[in-house]
Amino acid sequence: MIGLTPQLLARLIGLGVGGVVVQTAAVSQVPVAGANADLTPLLVMAVGLLCGSLAGGCFGFGVGLFVDDVSLQTLGVSSLVLLAVGYAAGRLREARDPEGTFVPLAAGAGATLIFALGFALVHFLLGVDAPVSWALVRQTLATLILNTLLALPVYALVHRWLQPSLPDDPRRRRRRAYTTGGLSPLSRS
Amino acid sequence: MYDKTVRRRRAVLGLLVVCSLILLTAYFGEGASGALHGVQRGTSEVLNPVQEGASRALKPVRDLFGWFGDTIEAKGEVDDLRRERDRLRTQIAREEGATVENEQLRKMVELNGALGLRDYAPKTGQVIFQSPTVWYATIRVDKGSDDGVRKGHPVINEEALIGRVTEVFGGAAQVTLLTDTTSKVSVRVGKRAAFGLIQPASAGNPTDLVVKFVPPGTPLNVGDLVVTRGTVSETSRLQSPYPQGLPIGKVTRIDNEGTDTQEIHVKPYADMRSLDFVQILTRPQGPDG
Numbered sequence: 001m002i003g004l005t006p007q008l009l010a011r012l013i014g015l016g017v018g019g020v021v022v023q024t025a026a027v028s029q030v031p032v033a034g035a036n037a038d039l040t041p042l043l044v045m046a047v048g049l050l051c052g053s054l055a056g057g058c059f060g061f062g063v064g065l066f067v068d069d070v071s072l073q074t075l076g077v078s079s080l081v082l083l084a085v086g087y088a089a090g091r092l093r094e095a096r097d098p099e100g101t102f103v104p105l106a107a108g109a110g111a112t113l114i115f116a117l118g119f120a121l122v123h124f125l126l127g128v129d130a131p132v133s134w135a136l137v138r139q140t141l142a143t144l145i146l147n148t149l150l151a152l153p154v155y156a157l158v159h160r161w162l163q164p165s166l167p168d169d170p171r172r173r174r175r176r177a178y179t180t181g182g183l184s185p186l187s188r189s
Numbered sequence: 190m191y192d193k194t195v196r197r198r199r200a201v202l203g204l205l206v207v208c209s210l211i212l213l214t215a216y217f218g219e220g221a222s223g224a225l226h227g228v229q230r231g232t233s234e235v236l237n238p239v240q241e242g243a244s245r246a247l248k249p250v251r252d253l254f255g256w257f258g259d260t261i262e263a264k265g266e267v268d269d270l271r272r273e274r275d276r277l278r279t280q281i282a283r284e285e286g287a288t289v290e291n292e293q294l295r296k297m298v299e300l301n302g303a304l305g306l307r308d309y310a311p312k313t314g315q316v317i318f319q320s321p322t323v324w325y326a327t328i329r330v331d332k333g334s335d336d337g338v339r340k341g342h343p344v345i346n347e348e349a350l351i352g353r354v355t356e357v358f359g360g361a362a363q364v365t366l367l368t369d370t371t372s373k374v375s376v377r378v379g380k381r382a383a384f385g386l387i388q389p390a391s392a393g394n395p396t397d398l399v400v401k402f403v404p405p406g407t408p409l410n411v412g413d414l415v416v417t418r419g420t421v422s423e424t425s426r427l428q429s430p431y432p433q434g435l436p437i438g439k440v441t442r443i444d445n446e447g448t449d450t451q452e453i454h455v456k457p458y459a460d461m462r463s464l465d466f467v468q469i470l471t472r473p474q475g476p477d478g
Contacts, residue, residue, distance in 0.1 A: 025240050026247035028319040030254040031462040038321055054198050061205045065212075069232045070240075071320050072327070072356055072363055075225055076213030083205050123324055123392075126217065128370055133391030139323050140393075 004055060008165035012047065012055070015161055016063045019043045024070065035142030037150055038112065040067060044082050045111035045151070046158035048089025049104065050166065060086030074126065081118035085111045108151020109144060116140045230356065233329075237317070237361040241331050244317040255463060309432060309470035311345075312336050316464050317361065323393035326352075326369035330467055333360045337471045341430040343417075346467050349458035350374070350417060350435040354469060362469065367437065368395045368461050375420060375429055376400060376437060378453060379413035387415065387437060390454060395461040398438060400453040413440040415455050432473055 023039045030036065040063055048056025064079030089107055092098065120132075120140075216225045314330035332338050334357045342354045344364045352372065356363035365372055368389050376387045378400055385403035400415065419433025438457040445451045 021236075021240060021243045022247070023321050024318045025243035026251050028321045029244075029316065029463070029465075030251050032254070034462070035323075036319075036321070036462075040321065054201055057202055057205060061209065064209075067321065069229050070236055070318075071322075071325065072229050072233065073320070073322075073325055074213065075216040075229070076209045076211075078322075080206065080209035080213065083202075083209060087202055119322060119324060122213075126213075128324075128392050131391045133394050133397075135391060135397065136323060136393030143323075 004058075005165060005167070008051070008055075008162065011162055011165050012051075012059055013062075015043060015047070015158065016059065016066060020063060020066050020070065023067075032146055033142050035139045035146065037146040038115070038143055039150070039154060040064075040078070040082060041085050041111040041115040042108050042147055042151055042154040043158060044086040045089040045107050046104065046155045047162070048086040049093050049107055049155070050159060050162055051090065052094055053087050053090025056086030056090035057083050058086070060084070077119065077122050077126075081115055081122065084118060085114050088114060102152075104155035105148060105151045108155070109148040112144050112147040116143065230358065233356075233361070233363075234358045237329070237331075237333075237358055240329070241317045241361070244315070244331075308472070310337070310472040311468040312338060312471050313466060313468050314362070315466055319464075324370075326366040326372075326389075326395065326461060327355075328352075328364050328366065328464055328467075329361050330364060330469065331361055332469055333358045333362050335359050336469075338362045338469050339471070341473075343431045343435065343470045343473050344467050345435060345470065346459050346464055348436070348460075350431065350437050351457075351459045351461060351464065351467060353430060364467070364469075366395075366461050367398060367457060374431060374437070375418040376415050377418045378403060378407075378415050378440065379409055381408060383407040383409060384418055385453065387455060390452075396456055397441075398455040398457055400440075400455060403451065403453060405447050405449055405451055409440065409443055409446075409453060411440050411442060415439065415453075430473055432470065 019039055027039055028036050044056065044060040044063055047059040051059070060082035061079045064077075064082035065075070067073070067078045067082075068075045089111060092107060120136075212225070216223075219225060312332045314332035314336075316328050317331050318329035320327045330344075338354055338357055340354055340357055342362075343350060344352050344354060350367065352364045352366040352369070354362045355365040367374065367387070370389055370392050373386050373388045375384065377384055383403050385400040387398050387400045390397040390399040403409070415437045417431040417433060417435040417437065418429060419431055419435075420429040436458055438455040440453055441456045442454045443451060444454065
């Protein structure tokens with residue numbers, strides 16, 4: 001788990017505010033194939049993968065609260081769902097520490113799916129005054145595809161933005177440990 | 190050490206979940222003038238200039254992506270538009286005589302220009318924000334109370350009615366679109382006096398509205414125009430917030446026709462997914478309002 005330094009906190013706040021402003025002022029207004037990409041679950045997923053479950057969960061909660069606040073939506077819905085997204089991405093890193101290049105792509109798809117299903121579930125529980133149609137499913141699928149395509153570049157940008165404040169990259173640490181001897185199972189044999 | 194870390198992680202997670210649930214419950218339980226709504230309005234008031242600036246700065250990027258999207262969609266629409274053109278040519282030829290007659294009648298009853306937009310004091314605004322989820326169909330425009338915008342004012346684009354103002358700030362206004370699940374507008378369908386209530390056919394579907402409560406047996410046809418009813422009442426509280434005759438869309442199909450549960454599906458003229466400039470009618474009751 002990564003300690004939350006003031007520098008990292010400042011960068012996370014900048015990322016969250018900037019991401020939500022770009023989302024609401026630009027990305028939400030560009031329909032592609034009848035749907036819009038949603039950067040928020042991707043940002044939260046990237047932070048979870050890079051910083052761990054605690055930071056991911058807190059970042060998800062904060063971004064969700066900010067989205068609900070500026071969009072005049074029901075407070076607490078996005079924060080609850082994005083909290084789960086950030087925590088899940090962080091646990092993925094802590095429990096599995098996946099290394100593949102396409103891990104952010106799969107994690108982005110998973111994050112978008114959790115966000116869409118969670119958002120729908122909370123709205124069902126709150127009561128929606130209109131039936132839900134195939135159009136909604138189609139739009140959700142289109143957003144899922146768009147977000148999956150955007151997951152890698154978004155992850156790369158977030159990584160680049162947070163890298164100066166991250167104490168140590170686990171992959172770099174592991175590679176360094178292997179090359180300097182001692183911890184590698186190969187060196188023991 | 191590990192146990193302590195895990196305990197701390199779980200405690201923070203639990204705390205945040207509880208915070209979310211408390212916020213949700215409190216927000217849902219309070220009225221529009223409650224504390225949490227006030228916090229939201231305050232935040233929006235502060236962030237509106239930022240969003241407006243970001244929206245203007247990012248407009249070239251939006252336009253670029255929009256151009257790609259429009260080109261792809263336009264190719265798909267060519268066949269539909271050709272069919273529509275042929276149908277309209279026939280219709281125009283048939284109705285040319287009626288148009289002349291209609292024009293004369295309009296002059297006679299001094300209705301000519303009654304729906305001119307100038308009477309409704311329109312304020313043109315640019316969309317600076319669009320809700321990121323399909324569950325809320327809301328936009329924000331860069332005109333607010335400083336420009337005379339009030340809650341309930343109808344909003345149109347270059348094609349049709351798109352919604353109404355539901356929240357006003359100093360320099361911005363939140364508009365709830367017709368496709369939002371909370372939206373309901375009293376409408377007239379076709380040329381006959383068929384009145385009903387239009388609302389979204391389903392959540393997250395910006396191309397399908399449905400008119401309900403039209404009396405069964407009312408003759409209706411696919412292609413009929415749907416316009417605002419614009420009721421006028423002696424009591425100002427009961428007046429419709431929408432002027433009479435604002436176009437909304439056209440009938441695409443009728444389910445359960447002739448029964449009490451008939452539903453008239455309407456395709457809105459306005460594309461709610463790509464709104465750029467809109468007009469807020471700041472005097473919806475017209476010059477006498």
